[in-house]
Structures are given as C-alpha cells and as structure tokens.
Amino acid sequence: MQFIRKYLSSAWHTLFGDPVRAFGIVSLVLLLALAVTPTKEHFSEWHGYQRNYLSLIRDRGDAVSMRRRFEPGIHQIWMPALGVVDRCTTCHVGLNEASLADEHQQPFRKHPAIPHPVEGFGCVICHGGQGAATTVSEAHFSERDGEAPILPTRYIEAGCGQCHQNEMAGTPQLNLGRTMLTRYGCVRCHSITRPDGSKLMPTDHPPSLIHIADKTSREWIYSWLKDPQAYAATTTMPNYKLSDQDASDISAYLVSSSKPQPGDTAAVDVKTASAGKAGNPAAKPAANPADGASLYGQSYCSSCHAVQNAAGNVVGGNVGPELTRIGNKVKPEWLNAWLNNPRIYDVTTPMPHYRFTPQQIATLSDYLHSKSDADYGANVQLAAATPQQIARGRRLIIDGGCAACHEINGVQTPQNFAPDLSNIGSKPLAQIAFLPGMQHTVSTYIVSKIRQPRAFGGAVKMPQFALSNAQTDALTTALLAQTARSRTIPDTLRVAATADTNYQPAGHAGKLMTELACFSCHRINGRGGDMAPDLTYEGSSVQRQWLTDFLKNPNTLRPSLIRRMPRFNLSDSDNKELTDYMLAVYQTPTVDPDTAPSATNPAQVVEQGRQLFYSKFACQSCHIVDTKTDKGYIGPTLTHVGSRLTPAWTYAWLKDPQALRPGTTEPNQKMSDDDARAVTAFLMSLKGTAGIGAKQ
Amino acid sequence: MMKRVTPRTLRSSACLALLAVVVLAGCKHPGQSTTALKPTATGAAIVETSGGHQLGSTGTELKDPLIVQVNDEQGTAVAGALVEFQSPAGVTFEPATMLTDASGQATTAVTLGSIAGRYQLAASTAGKSKPVALDIVETALGYQQRVGSILADKYCTRCHDPESSAERVSNYDNLETKPHPFTDSNTLNKMTDADLTAIIQYGGPALHRSALMPPYGKTLTLAEVRALIAYTRALADPPYQPAGTVYAHK
Numbered sequence: 001m002q003f004i005r006k007y008l009s010s011a012w013h014t015l016f017g018d019p020v021r022a023f024g025i026v027s028l029v030l031l032l033a034l035a036v037t038p039t040k041e042h043f044s045e046w047h048g049y050q051r052n053y054l055s056l057i058r059d060r061g062d063a064v065s066m067r068r069r070f071e072p073g074i075h076q077i078w079m080p081a082l083g084v085v086d087r088c089t090t091c092h093v094g095l096n097e098a099s100l101a102d103e104h105q106q107p108f109r110k111h112p113a114i115p116h117p118v119e120g121f122g123c124v125i126c127h128g129g130q131g132a133a134t135t136v137s138e139a140h141f142s143e144r145d146g147e148a149p150i151l152p153t154r155y156i157e158a159g160c161g162q163c164h165q166n167e168m169a170g171t172p173q174l175n176l177g178r179t180m181l182t183r184y185g186c187v188r189c190h191s192i193t194r195p196d197g198s199k200l201m202p203t204d205h206p207p208s209l210i211h212i213a214d215k216t217s218r219e220w221i222y223s224w225l226k227d228p229q230a231y232a233a234t235t236t237m238p239n240y241k242l243s244d245q246d247a248s249d250i251s252a253y254l255v256s257s258s259k260p261q262p263g264d265t266a267a268v269d270v271k272t273a274s275a276g277k278a279g280n281p282a283a284k285p286a287a288n289p290a291d292g293a294s295l296y297g298q299s300y301c302s303s304c305h306a307v308q309n310a311a312g313n314v315v316g317g318n319v320g321p322e323l324t325r326i327g328n329k330v331k332p333e334w335l336n337a338w339l340n341n342p343r344i345y346d347v348t349t350p351m352p353h354y355r356f357t358p359q360q361i362a363t364l365s366d367y368l369h370s371k372s373d374a375d376y377g378a379n380v381q382l383a384a385a386t387p388q389q390i391a392r393g394r395r396l397i398i399d400g401g402c403a404a405c406h407e408i409n410g411v412q413t414p415q416n417f418a419p420d421l422s423n424i425g426s427k428p429l430a431q432i433a434f435l436p437g438m439q440h441t442v443s444t445y446i447v448s449k450i451r452q453p454r455a456f457g458g459a460v461k462m463p464q465f466a467l468s469n470a471q472t473d474a475l476t477t478a479l480l481a482q483t484a485r486s487r488t489i490p491d492t493l494r495v496a497a498t499a500d501t502n503y504q505p506a507g508h509a510g511k512l513m514t515e516l517a518c519f520s521c522h523r524i525n526g527r528g529g530d531m532a533p534d535l536t537y538e539g540s541s542v543q544r545q546w547l548t549d550f551l552k553n554p555n556t557l558r559p560s561l562i563r564r565m566p567r568f569n570l571s572d573s574d575n576k577e578l579t580d581y582m583l584a585v586y587q588t589p590t591v592d593p594d595t596a597p598s599a600t601n602p603a604q605v606v607e608q609g610r611q612l613f614y615s616k617f618a619c620q621s622c623h624i625v626d627t628k629t630d631k632g633y634i635g636p637t638l639t640h641v642g643s644r645l646t647p648a649w650t651y652a653w654l655k656d657p658q659a660l661r662p663g664t665t666e667p668n669q670k671m672s673d674d675d676a677r678a679v680t681a682f683l684m685s686l687k688g689t690a691g692i693g694a695k696q
Numbered sequence: 697m698m699k700r701v702t703p704r705t706l707r708s709s710a711c712l713a714l715l716a717v718v719v720l721a722g723c724k725h726p727g728q729s730t731t732a733l734k735p736t737a738t739g740a741a742i743v744e745t746s747g748g749h750q751l752g753s754t755g756t757e758l759k760d761p762l763i764v765q766v767n768d769e770q771g772t773a774v775a776g777a778l779v780e781f782q783s784p785a786g787v788t789f790e791p792a793t794m795l796t797d798a799s800g801q802a803t804t805a806v807t808l809g810s811i812a813g814r815y816q817l818a819a820s821t822a823g824k825s826k827p828v829a830l831d832i833v834e835t836a837l838g839y840q841q842r843v844g845s846i847l848a849d850k851y852c853t854r855c856h857d858p859e860s861s862a863e864r865v866s867n868y869d870n871l872e873t874k875p876h877p878f879t880d881s882n883t884l885n886k887m888t889d890a891d892l893t894a895i896i897q898y899g900g901p902a903l904h905r906s907a908l909m910p911p912y913g914k915t916l917t918l919a920e921v922r923a924l925i926a927y928t929r930a931l932a933d934p935p936y937q938p939a940g941t942v943y944a945h946k
Contacts, residue, residue: 104811112754112812112838113926115919153755153810170843173756469757469805618907621855621871631870634854658915665851668914 045135046074049091053108062099069097074134077122081490084122086131088139092123125485126159127151143429149441151480154473158425161481163489165194165497177478179203180471184236188404189418195487196496204236205350208407213258214265214345215334218385221251223377224329229466231329231376232322234306234314238463241454246396252385253393257409263344265333285358292367295360303531303563304351304520307371317563319350319520319529327372335365343515352517355569400461418462426483446476501526509581516568524586531563534661539586541649541660546640547579590659596648601681609682617669617679625686635666640688651680733795736776738822739766742830745801751845751930754836755810762789763803764819764830766796773800783817786810787834812838812930837930844927847920848878851912873906881932889938892925893918 016022041047050072057066075089091107094100095118100110111118116126124131129150133139141149151158157174167175181187182203192200212221223230225247228237242250296302301323306316308324316322330338337344339361342351356364385393394410397403401418403411425442432445435455448455450472453462467475503525505513513519519528522535538547552575554565570578613619622634641650652659654676657666671679747762766777779802781789786809796802808815813836820829837845848856856875858868868875876883884892891903897913900906912921929936 109811113840113922154757154807156755169846170839172842172846173753470759473756616907618910621908621910622867631867633865633867633870656914667851667910667912669911670914 046090049107050093053093056103056105056108057094060099066094066097066099077119077131079122082122082125082493083485083488084125084131086122086124087134088123088129088131089118090134091136124150125162126156128159143440145430146428148426148429152441152443155443155477155480158477158480161478162195162483162486163493164495165196166495167498173474173477174481176471177474177476180475181478184465185238185405186421186475189401190421191416192420192482193422194497195489195494198497198499204405205348206405208346209254209258210407210409211258211261211264211345213255214260215331216329217331218251218255218382219377219380220329221254222247222382223380225250231325233308233324233466234318234322238465240400240463242396248382249385249389249393250396250400250402251382251393252389253391253397254408256385256390257394259409261345263337265331265337285362287362287366288359289363289366291363292370295364296367298567299354299364300564300566303566317531319531323368323371325371325373325376327369328376332365332369335368336361339364350517350520352520352566352568353515354566357569421479422482423484423487424482425480426485443476443480446479447472450475500528503527505581505585507581509577512570512574512578521565532565535582535586537586537588537591537649537660539583540588540591541646542583542644543646544579544583546644547582548575551575551578588660591646591648591652593646593648596646596651597677597680597684599642599647599684601684605678605681606685607682609678609680609685612675612679613682616675617671619679622666638683638686640686642684642686643688645683647680647684650683651676654679733778733793735778735795735822737774738824739774739777739796739800740769740824740828741767741771742779742819742821742828743767744819744830744832747806748832748834751835751837752808753842754808754812754838757805757807758834761803762806762817762819762832763801764832765799765801766821767800775800777821779819779821781806781817781819784809784815787815787817806834808834808836812836812841814933814935835930837927840923840926841930842927843920844923844925844930847916847924848927851916852878852924855908871908873908875909878928878931879933881934881936884928885932885934885936889922889925892928893921896921896924 015025050070054067054070057063057070060066070093073090074087075093077084077086077089089095092109092111094103094108095111097110100108103109122131123129127150128148130139130142130147133142139150143149155173157171160168160171161174161178164171167178178200181192182200185202185204185206186192187200188202188204188206194200224237225240225242226244227239228235229239302316304317304319306314306318306322306324308314308322314322314324326335334345339354339356341353342349343353397408397411398414401414402408403413404417407413424446427442427445429440429442432440432442433456434440434445435448438444438448449462450465450467453460453464504510504527505524518524518535521529521532523530524535542550550565551568551570554567613625619625620630620632622632624630624632624637625639627639645653649660653666654669654671655673656668657664658668743765745763745765747758747760750758750760752758762781764779766774766779768774773796775796775798777796777800778793779796780793781804783789788807790805790807792804794802794804802819806817815834815836817832817834818829819832820827854864855867855871856877858866858877860866868877878884887895894902895905895909896916897911899911900909902911916924
C-alpha cells in the first residue's frame with residue numbers, strides 16, 4: 001500500500017512536477033484524444049471503399065473527369081417527404097458513372113438505367129435495407145428490431161409495386177403476381193388493402209355448389225377434393241390434403257345439401273318430358289360423331305378452355321375450366337342443358353350462350369363426353385352417407401373455409417377468414433415464426449409459406465397450391481410490395497390501379513351482350529377482357545352492313561390469329577338490335593363524319609393514294625390489299641376495307657392510330673392531311689368484289 | 697499504439713472469419729451432395745438438350761429448366777452419371793449436382809445473377825479418362841433491356857424474327873426487303889446508337905433503307921426507343937462495343 005502510494009506520487013511528480021512538462025503531457029493527451037475520430041474515420045469501412053474506388057478508376061481513360069466528380073466523405077440523400085435518409089452512395093460511388101457499365105465488382109457498378117434518378121428517390125425506397133447505415137452488415141443484412149435486410153434482386157419489382165399500383169410493361173413479375181392474387185382466390189380468404197384504401201377484389205369464378213348434384217356425382221367430388229390437379233393440371237383449386245374420411249364426409253355434405261334450382265335438368269325432365277327440347281335425353285337428336293372435333297374447333301372453345309394433348313402439353317385458354325377429363329365429371333343431361341344455355345345453371349358464368357341447334361348440342365356433348373380417362377376415380381366406391389358423416393362434412397367445410405370461395409347451402413361466407421396481408425412485405429421479423437434453418441427474411445418466409453404452408457404446423461389451414469417456381473416468385477413479389485412504407489408515400493408519387501368499371505349496356509341489346517358474354521373477350525368503356533378488340537368506338541369505326549354480316553358469320557379479319565370470334569347463331573332481329581345499339585352508342589366524338597373524306601373519289605386521287613400506300617408509307621409490309629402480290633400478315637387484310645370501315649374513321653386512324661385505340665401496334669406515320677385523304681380514298685375504293693381498287 | 701492496431705487486427709480477423717465462412721460454405725455444399733450422389737456410370741460426352749440461350753430478368757429463375765444429356769462413345773444416353781453445373785458468381789442451380797436419369801438427362805433450374813449481361817455456364821461430368829464439359833450461354837436482361845424486349849415483342853419481332861411459332865406467324869418471309877434479325881450482330885454492331893435511334897424514329901428511309909420499316913417516332917417515346925436499342929445490344933453476339941469507350945486494362 002505504502003509502496004503503491006509512493007510509486008504514484010513519484011509518477012505524478014515525474015509527469016506534472018514541472019509546469020512546462022505538465023503542459024507538454026496534457027497537450028499530448030489532448031492531441032491523442034483529438035486524433036481518435038479521424039483515425040476511426042480513416043479505418044472505417046466506407047473510407048476503405050472510397051480508397052478502392054479511387055484506385056479502380058486510376059487506370060481508366062476518363063480517370064481525370066471521374067476523379068473530378070468524386071467527392072470524398074459521407075454522401076447523404078435526404079428527402080423528408082419520403083422519409084429517406086440514404087448514405088448508400090457513400091460506398092456505391094459510381095452509380096451514375098456511365099463508363100463503369102463494364103464494371104462488375106460491387107459496390108462500384110453503375111446503376112442500370114431506370115426511370116428514377118437516385119438523387120430524386122434514394123435507394124431504400126426500392127431496395128429496402130437501412131439507408132442511414134455506413135457499414136455493409138448494418139445496411140444490407142441487419143435483422144434488429146424494426147430493421148430488415150435488403151430486398152433480393154429476385155423480387156426487386158416489389159420495390160416498384162409500392163408506388164405503382166397499376167400494371168406496367170416493365171414489371172412482368174409483379175403484374176403476374178398481382179393477377180394471381182386475385183385469380184387464385186388468395187384475396188377471398190386474405191384481405192389485401194392498397195395504400196389508397198381500395199381492396200384487391202377477386203377476379204376468379206369459383207362455381208356455386210348449391211346445386212352441385214345436378215352437375216356431377218359424389219364420387220367425382222371425392223376424387224376432386226383428394227387431388228384437384230390430378231383431374232385438371234391447370235386448375236386454380238388448391239389441394240387441402242384431405243384424408244379419405246374427410247373427403248368422403250365433405251362430398252357427402254355437398255351432395256346432401258344440394259337443392260335443385262329452377263331450370264336444373266331434374267326439373268326440366270319433369271316439366272318437358274314430352275317436348276323435343278335439347279337437354280332432354282328422351283328426345284335426343286342424332287349426334288354426328290364425325291363433326292364433334294370440328295364443331296369444337298369452329299366454336300373456338302379452345303380460346304377459353306384448355307385440353308391436354310397427347311404430348312402432355314395443356315393447350316388452350318384459361319378463362320374456362322380445363323376439359324381434358326370433362327367426361328369423368330359432368331352428367332350427360334347436365335352438359336346438354338349447359339350447352340343449350342349455360343346461364344340457366346349459372347347466371348354469372350363468363351361462357352356465352354351459343355344458341356346451338358339441338359343436333360349441334362348432341363354432337364358437341366358426345367364429343368366432350370368422349371374426353372374422359374377410364375382410370376380416373378375408377379377405385380372410388382363410397383358407401384351411402386350417414387347423418388354423422390354429413391354433419392362432420394359441414395363442420396369440415398366451416399373449418400376449412402370452403403365457403404370463402406364457393407357458395408354452399410347451410411354455410412355462411414366467412415369474413416376475414418385468414419390474416420390480413422396488406423402490410424406483409426414489411427412484417428417485423430420478430431413477429432415471424434421462422435422454421436429452423438430458414439434464412440431470416442420476409443421473402444424466404446413468404447416463399448416457404450406458399451410452397452409448403454402445412455410445414456408451419458398442423459393448425460395451419462392454408463392449402464397447398466400447385467404453382468411453378470416462377471409463379472411462386474411472382475406471388476412473393478406482389479406480396480412484398482405490400483409494405484407499411486407504401487402507405488406513407490405522398491399521394492403525388494402514387495400511381496393508382498386501373499380498376500374495371502362496372503359498365504353495363506342498357507336495354508335488350510345489353511341483355512343480349514350479357515348472354516353472349518361479350519365482356520369475356522371484348523373491352524367496352526373500361527370493362528371486359530383483352531382477348532379481342534376494344535369495342536368502345538366500334539360504332540364510329542364500321543359500316544352497318546359489314547357489322548350485320550360479321551355478327552352473322554364472323555369470318556376472320558386477321559388470318560394469323562388462332563383465337564377468333566365464334567359464331568353465335570343470332571336471330572335476324574337480335575342481330576339488328578345489336579347492330580343498331582353498337583352503331584348508335586359506341587361512337588367517339590373525335591371521329592367526325594361531316595368533315596371526313598367522302599366514300600367515293602375521283603380516280604386520280606385514288607391512284608395517288610395507292611402510290612402513297614405502296615411507296616411512301618409501305619403499308620403492304622403489314623397489310624394485304626392485292627392477294628396476288630401483297631403478303632403482309634400483321635394488320636387486318638384490307639381487300640374489303642372499303643365496305644368495312646367508315647371513311648371518317650379511316651382518315652382519323654391514319655392521322656393518329658393511338659388516339660383511337662391506345663396501344664395499337666400500327667405506327668403513327670405523321671401523315672399530312674392531303675396524304676391521309678388520298679390514302680383514305682384509295683382504301684375506300686377497296687370493296688373486295690369490285691376488283692382490286694383502282695389498280696387498272 | 698494499441699489504438700492503431702485494434703481496428704486493423706479486428707478487420708483482418710473479420711476478413712479471416714469471412715474467408716473461413718466462405719471456404720466452409722464452399723466445401724459444405726458439394727461435399728454433402730457428392731457423398732449423397734454415387735455415380736453408377738460415366739459418359740464420354742455431354743450435350744445440351746434444351747434450356748440454353750434463354751433470356752431472363754436479372755436475379756430471376758429462367759422460364760425453362762436447363763437440360764443436358766450425357767452420352768457414351770456411341771452416342772447412347774448414359775444413366776446414373778454425375779453431372780455438375782458451374783457458373784460465375786451470382787448464378788444458382790437447383791440442384792447444382794445430380795445423377796442423370798433413366799434417359800441420360802440431368803435437369804436443373806437456373807436462377808440468373810443480379811448483373812445484366814451474358815452468363816457463361818458449364819455442365820461437366822466425369823468422363824472415362826478425363827472430365828468432359830459443355831458451355832452454355834444464358835442472358836440476363838436488366839430493367840431497361842426487359843422493357844425493350846417487351847416493346848420488341850409487340851412492335852418488332854413479327855418482322856425482324858424469321859422464326860414462326862404456332863401462336864405467332866412471322867412476317868419475315870413476306871417482305872421484299874428482308875429486315876435484319878436482332879441476332880444479326882455483324883450488321884447491328886456496326887450501327888451506332890444514333891443510327892438505330894434514327895431508323896426507329898424516322899423509318900428505313902432515314903438511313904436510305906427500305907420504307908417497309910415504318911417510323912415509330914410518334915408512337916414510341918425516346919426512352920422506349922433507347923430501351924429497344926439496349927435490348928438489341930444485349931442480344932449481340934459478339935458483344936457490342938461502342939466506338940470511343942476506353943476500357944480499363946488490368
């Protein structure tokens with residue numbers, strides 16, 4: 001003790017005994033203390049990167065100008081409105097250096113060209129991560145409270161989806177994911193709210209099961225429930241991994257609760273037992289088996305329905321259900337009634353009422369029934385259902401949430417059946433129960449949950465969806481775009497979703513258009529499908545006689561298309577009704593018939609138009625006017641265009657095609673008024689029957 | 697003195713740790729799979745069945761799986777041969793090593809790296825005396841190039857791509873003056889970005905070429921035209937090198 005005190009006092013004396021020495025020592029300590037911060041900075045991670053950057057650009061040809069643009073120190077992009085404090089550019093120094101395009105080493109790559117400059121938006125808005133951090137581990141990989149690792153490149157389109165609620169050409173993955181959310185029934189159980197407060201609404205059409213027994217058998221329902229994809233590979237119905245007993249009990253309840261509705265085959269049989277109407281097997285007209293396939297083809301069933309071919313490829317549209325094994329599913333009398341008029345069984349179906357003749361119905365019905373698989377459901381034998389089974393089936397239906405999609409007698413549609421996913425993309429990591437060995441990111445969690453929902457414990461009700469890896473990625477991207485941040489973004493930056501309108505044409509024509517399901521393929525006034533042309537301005541576009549003839553027999557306009565308008569066997573009065581309505585209502589104010597060129601023109605104007613058509617504008621690269629010489633195969637054939645389109649529409653179209661139909665592929669050729677008038681005159685001279693225009 | 701050393705030692709130990717992790721991770725994966733996969737046969741050649749020369753978005757899985765086939769000297773498929781897929785950093789295979797199936801084929805799902813450009817992948821198998829390998833090329837498109845590819849599908853490829861498909865009939869053969877396919881790099885690489893912009897915006901006559909190429913200047917925005925050019929450049933083989941750019945020399 002004594003010794004230590006003696007030592008300390010001698011040390012004190014040595015250091016501070018002399019005032020000059022004391023001053024020197026204190027100064028030295030102060031100097032060292034002041035040196036701490038610069039030293040730390042010198043050895044900080046970001047400083048190392050900036051040094052590496054300088055040595056990287058040293059040997060480049062434009063080193064001098066690049067070094068001039070380089071600013072040492074911490075860089076920061078601060079945008080209070082967006083809540084952005086990004087220091088990423090401290091290490092990612094060369095983001096805007098065009099000549100670093102060939103540089104593959106991070107953090108020095110040039111940022112690929114995107115519409116948003118980094119100065120205006122920062123980085124974390126799209127990429128996630130911690131913008132204020134200045135070390136790689138904190139900025140990219142932090143899993144601390146309220147922080148999350150950056151978004152993997154695989155799902156980067158989720159970044160776009162936070163502001164852009166609309167469909168964009170540059171984000172196919174996000175678009176597919178959003179379509180799937182509404183098409184695969186996700187939003188029927190999970191509610192998803194967009195930042196503007198609107199909800200994602202389902203676009204699928206799950207069948208009502210209130211009279212399912214009219215359509216199919218309990219055995220088929222059993223096999224279907226056990227494995228929907230075994231019946232139809234492309235169905236959106238997920239697999240609930242039901243036990244034999246569960247599937248048997250659910251099918252028992254569905255069949256026993258099924259009640260015949262007005263118009264069902266059971267009812268038709270009783271009422272019209274003696275009538276020769278289609279749908280009554282007693283008076284079935286003779287089917288023509290040889291015509292089945294061609295009638296299926298002529299009716300363009302494959303535009304909406306897919307069938308698996310011999311090579312195992314599923315070919316056809318996905319609007320209606322796949323028909324590969326339809327013969328295993330539906331009862332013959334139901335199929336007859338359905339083909340006769342699908343709207344009797346299901347008033348909301350997207351299937352058109354074709355107005356087939358009884359013989360056509362018999363032919364088509366036999367053809368469809370031949371599409372069956374003898375092995376499918378061959379071993380299914382179900383004993384008659386007991387009341388206990390039926391009661392248990394109902395409980396399983398309630399527990400499984402079946403009624404979230406399907407209308408079922410005696411079961412209410414559940415509300416908020418599954419967790420809300422509006423903010424799933426920014427779900428705090430601490431709230432997620434990761435499986436052992438799983439990477440701790442929201443994206444891995446979502447992917448695993450979609451791939452194997454039941455791996456997260458026996459109590460999880462979510463079924464197994466049959467999705468490809470690309471579909472899973474797309475869905476994950478769309479879900480990752482649902483973040484809390486997207487709700488704090490200023491309205492001015494937000495791009496709203498383009499929702500379908502609920503446009504409904506009026507009167508008898510409107511009823512006809514509903515029956516023919518025009519909106520399943522055509523878009524009018526912002527409602528409808530995109531398989532066929534938008535008809536919003538069809539009335540300004542076409543001539544009366546042509547429209548009447550087309551509705552009677554829709555021979556194709558574009559020979560290279562495989563999806564075409566089917567023939568609906570309309571009566572003459574219905575045809576006239578529809579033609580009148582379309583010509584009167586679907587008009588655009590921008591096409592003015594009064595100032596348009598006339599339909600008949602002097603020969604020299606027609607000849608001038610012909611020369612412009614062939615030489616200056618080279619329209620023959622896409623269109624056919626003379627079937628002998630022209631081969632253009634992209635736009636519609638114009639051999640009869642003079643009897644199809646109105647002169648006013650043709651003129652306006654030549655002046656600016658996109659103004660009349662946004663997104664159409666025909667380029668705007670900047671035609672002068674005179675040129676457009678001459679070409680219109682030439683086109684109007686093409687009546688098909690009267691030879692090839694003014695060729696002679 | 698201590699103060700100066702600490703960060704450096706920390707850094708170097710961190711580097712060492714990182715290196716150890718990388719090495720361990722690098723060892724672990726093939727180590728596991730090779731012990732699990734016991735090849736029952738060896739082949740003499742490895743050929744590409746399908747899945748090469750695809751275009752995908754950066755960081756995403758290619759649409760079609762990569763399928764290679766292992767053959768013996770007679771060209772017969774060999775089942776049970778060990779195939780290993782290798783790639784530059786960033787590309788992942790699922791799975792990366794596998795045995796060929798009964799038809800001698802090995803199928804893997806390829807996820808591209810996050811950098812746009814061409815990726816040279818390799819598939820190799822043991823072979824009788826020495827390993828045999830096969831080179832496969834895939835291309836990753838960045839945002840701008842992907843926008844270009846979508847625009848090209850809509851406006852360009854009907855004429856510029858001679859291949860017809862069932863869904864889409866090519867117009868190439870119908871044209872008197874044949875358009876240059878986007879893969880015709882001998883021609884396109886000689887054209888500058890300004891040339892391409894002019895011909896897209898003002899049509900063929902802008903460069904004294906055929907009027908069958910219409911002008912798209914009033915239909916497409918300048919950004920869209922640039923995206924189209926970026927896409928055609930991404931397809932170039934050999935790669936396009938703009939004149940005047942100075943490249944770093946190592």
